[in-house]
Amino acid sequence: MxxxxxxxxxxxxxxxxxxxxxxxxxxxxxxxxxxxxxxxxxxxxxxxxxxxxxxxxxxxxxxxxxxxxxxxxxxxxxxxxxxxxxxxxxxxxxxxxxxxxxxxxxxxxxxxxxxxxxxxxxxxxxxxxxxxxxxxxxxxxxxxxxxxxxxxxxxxxxxxxxxxxxxxxxxxxxxxxxxxxxxxxxxxxxxxxxxxxxxxxxxxxxxxxxxxxxxxxxxxxxxxxxxxxxxxxxxxxxxxxxxxxxxxxxxxxxxxxxxxxxxxxxxxxxxxxxxxxxxxxxxxxxxxxxxxxxxxxxxxxxxxxxxxxxxxxxxxxxxxxxxxxxxxxxxxxxxxxxxxxxxxxxxxxxxxxxxxxxxxxxxxxxxxxxxxxxxxxxxxxxxxxxxxxAALLALRRLTRVTVDKREEPDGRLNATVSGSLTFLGVPRLTQELRAIPAGAAVDLDLNIDFMDNAAFEALHSWRLDHERLGGTVTIDELHDEWYALAASGTRMSPAKSPPKPAGRWWLPWAHRRGDAAMTAIECQLTRGAEEFHRRTAPLVRPIFMELATRQQPTHLFITCADSRIMPSLITSSGPGDLFTVRNIGNLVPCAGSDPADDSVAAAIEFATRVLNVHTITVCGHSGCGAMAALLGAPAATADLPQLHRWLQHGDSSLTRLADGHLDDPLDALCRLNVQQQLENLRTYRRVDEQVKAGRLKLVGLYFDIASAQVHVVPALPPAASEPAVTA
Structure with missing residues (x-):
């Protein structure tokens, strides 16, 4: 005390x-x-x-x-x-x-x-x-x-x-x-x-x-x-x-x-x-x-x-x-x-x-x-x-309905309705649906989080009319089954359903499949691919068609290999946004460091010289095992020689911790390590030149796993360290 x-x-x-x-x-x-x-x-x-x-x-x-x-x-x-x-x-x-x-x-x-x-x-x-x-x-x-x-x-x-x-x-x-x-x-x-x-x-x-x-x-x-x-x-x-x-x-x-x-x-x-x-x-x-x-x-x-x-x-x-x-x-x-x-x-x-x-x-x-x-x-x-x-604009956004239609190679018409289906969106909905040719085979995806009675009546009436004229309508609801429940006469909940991405890809397998399906890893991966093909691929196929010839990411994202960290999830990014490097401890070896590492250096070189990214982000997280191993001294990795050599790149972070706040050494080291890796990035000549010219920004993030919160980690004060630019 x-x-x-x-x-x-x-x-x-x-x-x-x-x-x-x-x-x-x-x-x-x-x-x-x-x-x-x-x-x-x-x-x-x-x-x-x-x-x-x-x-x-x-x-x-x-x-x-x-x-x-x-x-x-x-x-x-x-x-x-x-x-x-x-x-x-x-x-x-x-x-x-x-x-x-x-x-x-x-x-x-x-x-x-x-x-x-x-x-x-x-x-x-x-x-x-x-x-x-x-x-x-x-x-x-x-x-x-x-x-x-x-x-x-x-x-x-x-x-x-x-x-x-x-x-x-x-x-x-x-x-x-x-x-x-x-x-x-x-x-x-x-x-x-x-x-x-x-x-x-x-x-x-x-x-x-x-x-x-x-x-x-x-x-x-x-x-x-x-x-x-x-x-x-x-x-x-x-x-x-x-x-x-x-x-x-x-x-x-x-x-x-x-x-x-x-x-x-x-x-x-x-x-x-x-x-x-x-x-x-x-x-x-x-x-x-x-x-x-x-x-x-x-x-x-x-x-x-x-x-x-x-x-x-x-x-x-x-x-x-x-x-x-x-x-x-x-x-x-x-x-x-x-x-x-x-x-x-x-x-x-x-x-x-x-x-x-x-x-x-x-x-x-x-x-x-x-x-x-x-x-x-x-x-x-x-x-x-x-x-x-602001309230009126928010109401307008909440009640906005979008209808995307495209013809599949097999001749079927795929229509995706997104948003909250209320009476305010009925005019737009009916206008788009009535433009579908009579007799067409329609796959209708409802990517909605709410449907009131007016919207259901408009949608159901269109379906009956379309089928009466010889067409077919197959409805797939990507969220809760608002249409199916309304059609069966079930009493509807007044609340909106929570947003869930198509296919619920963000849930761990154990939460989606149950213990009975926890068999071989190959089976889990195969089932996941099947679910992607069935529910998510139709929605993202246009995006991947645009990305098929080249990539133009704006960010190089360096983070830990920890299985709990999902860059696209915690940054709400999509395909083509992040050029990602993952390793144990989200470490960036200094240019010309010993032991040498070409993997991270190659990614930095490619991102800054070929892809011309605008931002390099280093993202650490709470409870990082690599940082815990650093705090545990060499004995923690005595039986893991390769890991021991790799973690030597984190010694500079451990050294800085000696002068820091020690109420929670592991959390402090996890955050300080992000700051140190931002400093290490400046040892690469191309990175340092672009940062000084204002063409590149270095950002530190820290993901608190327990609270699912992402925090911005400020860079170390300029006086704290002046990294040597070597290559």
């Missing part, structure tokens, strides 16, 4: 303390800027940062998430301050925190993940545009207007009447933010927001520019208790729920995003929601803004090397000490510099990466409707409009 405690303290001092200082430097200017944009006292941003860091850090469920005031709520807070006043807004924040505590107690956190990411990203983009337009007026020497549309329409007049020194401060701040990322690494150790404010404040002070100064005098010690808001309690209750749900949803989505960025303990979402609620209660009572998990601070925290919640807690302590001891230095910061920082931050919320993601899932209309609604109407209205459109 003593050793564990000492290790924890050492890890905190080594990793979490430096990370907390980096996050603190990012948090202070952003907290002040968000408070200014919300029309709240500037000190409220610092109070929220302290409450989010200390309270949410201690009580929350994520080890690396950092909470504080968030830009996504500025529009709501500004409206509440204007309507009810600041002290009443603090009480609304307290009530919202209480709602989050109740939701966390009732285990409702997972429900927030049902919100479409297109709605979330559209909301953030809309809020970012509103903030940018409003603060642009401040940069130009004016005042923000009451709405995003008014800010936009009055911007030309503001540009004409702009004030020289104030504009120069804003332009200087934005310039520093733009160029900071291109400066040498040792200079970029100072966060860009802090550097921009320091440069702007220093320049304005040296040249004596006429700018607006920030005044925090009496803000920290001038505390007053929250007061009851006066007005319609229905609107007040709506505001409480809006803050609770928006802040909670942003925190949980940020929590999920940060989980994919580190290899430590996964987040407890219900505990995180409760921690956010407690932080909001404390923040509101002390006179702070609402608190939520902030992706910018959390990402900075992870990249700075944080390992535990103490980084978030310490960042809150540093903000508190700064506010109490060095608050006077804030008066040197020009208000226009903070406004320029918010303009830059607001524009950055419009992420091209997010737009590409939603475009890939045909959800751009949801994104645009949400963003436009937030800008022109309001935050709640825009989010509701986006949710409504």
């Amino acid at each position: 003593k050793l564990t405690t000492e290790s924890s303290v050492f890890s905190t001092l080594r990793h979490d303390l430096p990370a907390s200082l980096v996050v603190f430097l990012v948090a202070v200017p952003l907290s002040l800027g968000i408070a200014m944009a919300a029309g709240a006292p500037l000190a409220s941003g610092l109070i929220a940062a302290v409450a989010g860091g200390i309270v949410a850090g201690l009580l929350g469920g994520s080890p690396v998430q950092v909470s504080g005031p968030t830009a996504s709520l500025t529009v709501v807070i500004a409206g509440l301050v204007h309507t009810y006043g600041w002290r009443a807004t603090c009480l609304i924040t307290i009530l919202a925190g209480g709602v989050q505590l109740l939701l966390g107690a009732f285990k409702a956190a997972r429900a927030a993940l049902a919100i479409s990411p297109a709605v979330v990203h559209g909301m953030l983009a809309g809020v970012g545009i509103i903030i940018a337009l409003a603060q642009l007026h401040v940069v130009l020497g004016g005042s923000p207007q009451h709405s995003g549309l008014a800010n936009l329409t009055q911007l030309p007049g503001q540009i004409i009447a702009m004030h020289g020194h104030k504009v120069m401060v804003g332009v200087l701040t934005v310039t520093v933010l733009l160029v900071w990322g291109r400066l040498p690494k040792h200079v970029r150790a100072i966060p860009a927001p802090l550097a921009a404010l320091l440069v702007a404040a220093g320049t304005a002070g040296v040249f004596g520019w006429n700018v607006t100064r920030i005044d925090l005098s009496g803000a920290i010690d001038g505390w007053a208790p929250p007061e009851l808001p006066h007005g319609d309690w229905q609107h007040i209750a709506g505001a409480v729920l809006l803050i609770a749900l928006l802040a909670g949803a942003e925190s949980l989505l940020c929590c999920v995003a940060t989980d994919s960025m580190h290899t430590g303990r996964r987040a407890d979402l219900d505990r995180e929601l409760s921690g956010q609620g407690a932080a909001n209660v404390v923040s509101g009572f002390l006179g702070g803004l609402p608190v939520a998990g902030v992706i910018i601070r959390s990402t900075t925290n992870v990249r700075a090397g944080a390992r535990s919640r103490w980084s978030a807690v310490l960042h809150g302590v540093w903000v508190l000490l700064f506010a109490l001891c060095l608050g006077g230095t804030i008066q040197l910061i020009p208000m226009e510099a903070l406004a320029a920082l918010l303009v830059f931050t607001g524009i950055k919320t419009i992420s091209l990466g997010h737009i590409r993601k939603v475009h890939g899932h045909n959800e751009v209309p949801v994104y645009l409707v949400t963003m436009t609604g937030v800008i022109l109407i309001g935050l709640a209205e825009g989010v509701l409009a986006g949710l409504a459109l």
Whole structure:
């Protein structure tokens, strides 16, 4: 126990303390800027940062998430301050925190993940545009207007009447933010927001520019208790729920995003929601803004090397000490510099990466409707409009019916109906079926997961009419027998059947065949081939006809030979997608290594020089026997000389484990081994050149067998290893 405690303290001092200082430097200017944009006292941003860091850090469920005031709520807070006043807004924040505590107690956190990411990203983009337009007026020497549309329409007049020194401060701040990322690494150790404010404040002070100064005098010690808001309690209750749900949803989505960025303990979402609620209660009572998990601070925290919640807690302590001891230095910061920082931050919320993601899932209309609604109407209205459109599109997808028809060499017509057969799909279904020539012999495959009465009546009537005119219809149901049960008069279940791929190929033989059929392996393989020919081959034959002349995979997939790992299953990939290499321990021997191995090297060479793959993925898994053998020392493979020689390629992973986290050595080694093999790939000259040129991406995956979850494994930090490129 003593050793564990000492290790924890050492890890905190080594990793979490430096990370907390980096996050603190990012948090202070952003907290002040968000408070200014919300029309709240500037000190409220610092109070929220302290409450989010200390309270949410201690009580929350994520080890690396950092909470504080968030830009996504500025529009709501500004409206509440204007309507009810600041002290009443603090009480609304307290009530919202209480709602989050109740939701966390009732285990409702997972429900927030049902919100479409297109709605979330559209909301953030809309809020970012509103903030940018409003603060642009401040940069130009004016005042923000009451709405995003008014800010936009009055911007030309503001540009004409702009004030020289104030504009120069804003332009200087934005310039520093733009160029900071291109400066040498040792200079970029100072966060860009802090550097921009320091440069702007220093320049304005040296040249004596006429700018607006920030005044925090009496803000920290001038505390007053929250007061009851006066007005319609229905609107007040709506505001409480809006803050609770928006802040909670942003925190949980940020929590999920940060989980994919580190290899430590996964987040407890219900505990995180409760921690956010407690932080909001404390923040509101002390006179702070609402608190939520902030992706910018959390990402900075992870990249700075944080390992535990103490980084978030310490960042809150540093903000508190700064506010109490060095608050006077804030008066040197020009208000226009903070406004320029918010303009830059607001524009950055419009992420091209997010737009590409939603475009890939045909959800751009949801994104645009949400963003436009937030800008022109309001935050709640825009989010509701986006949710409504997302629900309509989801309903449309769920009720979409496709009918594929093709003529077989023997003259029979094969038709495959896919989707959920409801009354909404009946017009399309009947149109396609009636186009089948009378008298044709039809093989009808129903690849459906639901059929209501209207769809059954339409399908059954067509079948009777077709057979009456001399045709034949043979129906094969690839899922549960919806048609057969309906035709027999059996009462139908109201639920959809779970999706099952054609032929149920993904089930082990023992689960499909039963013990009676567990005879010779040849028999199992033969029966499996027969099932493939009968049920799956007709569906995939067109795909294989296209692939018959050449392969064009986009990924080289290197994984373990373990029988429980199925690359096509865990990646939802199909024929022609993956160029796969499997070996014991998913190892990649370094170029020119001893003992030599040409098999993996040949696959890498062929994939990068001939196939021109875009990605090389190394996929490890939990409970890997090869890693267990490495941990067991040479004695574990004493009777297996060939395996012993092969596992020497994993010695570098075992060496790295000595400095790692040892709560679960096998799991840690399995994950670390993936990172090491990504490093080994860079020893191949062709791979290294393509990665540096941006034409090739290296990805690490980790498959947790027990939970059937695939996690992204981040590459080792560049400073951890610089592999030697040999060939």
